Amino acid sequence: MFISACASSEGYVNDLAQNLPSPDGTTLVYSSTGQGQGSQDACFVTFFYGLYGTDKSYDEVAAFYEEQLVADKWQRVYFDWRPNNGLFFEQNSSLRLYVEREVNVDGIPEDTIKIAQTQYKTLYLIVVTYRDWLARIYC
Numbered sequence: 001m002f003i004s005a006c007a008s009s010e011g012y013v014n015d016l017a018q019n020l021p022s023p024d025g026t027t028l029v030y031s032s033t034g035q036g037q038g039s040q041d042a043c044f045v046t047f048f049y050g051l052y053g054t055d056k057s058y059d060e061v062a063a064f065y066e067e068q069l070v071a072d073k074w075q076r077v078y079f080d081w082r083p084n085n086g087l088f089f090e091q092n093s094s095l096r097l098y099v100e101r102e103v104n105v106d107g108i109p110e111d112t113i114k115i116a117q118t119q120y121k122t123l124y125l126i127v128v129t130y131r132d133w134l135a136r137i138y139c
Contacts, residue, residue, distance in 0.1 A: 009035075009046040009130050010033055010034070010035060010046050012046075012130065013033060013046045013047065013048045013128050013129070013130050014033045014048055016048075016095070016128055017031070017033075017048040017050055017126060017128045020068075020097075020126065020128075021064075021068045022052065022064075023054060023056055023060065023061055023064045025054055025055055025056065026052050026053070026054040026056075026061075027052065027053050027054070027120070028050055028051070028052055029051045029052060029053050029112065029116045029120075029123070030049075030050070030051040030108055030109070030112050030116075031048065031049065031050045031051070032048070032049045032107050032108070033046075033047065033048045033049075034046070034047060034107075035047070044131075045129050045130070045131050046129065046130040046131075047127065047128065047129045047130075048126070048127065048128040048129075049105060049107060049108060049125060049126075049127055050125065050126040050127075051103055051108055051112065051113070051116065051123060051124075051125055052123065052124050052125070052126060053116050053119060053120030053122070053123050054120055054121065054122050054124075055120060055121045055122070056121070056122060057121070057122060058101055058122050058124060061099065061122060061124055062086075062087055062099060065087060065099045066087060069089050069097065070089075073091065074089035074090065074091050074097060075089060075090050075091065076088070076089055077089065077090045077096075085100055085101055085102050086098055086099050086100035086101055086102070086124075086125075087099040094130055094131055095128065095129070095130055096127075096128070096129045096131075097126070097127070097128050097129075098125070098126070098127040098128075099124060099125075099126060100124060100125040100126075100127060101124060101125075102125065103123045103124065103125045105125065108125075
């Protein structure tokens with residue numbers, strides 16, 4: 001997938017995230033799309049956070065995404081600084097996708113997480129980020 005000059009990166013990331021496959025019986029509980037800026041002026045990153053609930057185990061969820069994403073040309077990447085918190089994938093050095101166990105992130109209301117924890121066996125977070133060429137070079 002490539003971003004055309006006519007499409008906003010926020011719209012692109014949101015569309016990509018909304019069209020990801022998900023395990024049967026999975027519900028999108030909360031989502032947020034936006035843009036963040038790092039410590040330098042060139043460090044803009046577009047993001048999607050999706051909080052999902054399911055009655056499957058995290059290991060089943062992780063196995064599903066690993067199979068689906070690798071088949072869709074995503075490359076599995078490993079980060080020493082987050083060895084056990086989830087799966088990380090990259091596509092064409094601009095896109096990153098995380099399937100994370102940790103769901104307590106800024107921007108997701110705490111009440112939403114607490115309610116979802118009573119309704120589902122497992123909560124997990126999908127994070128999709130897009131970095132343009134400046135952010136890839138300088139950030």
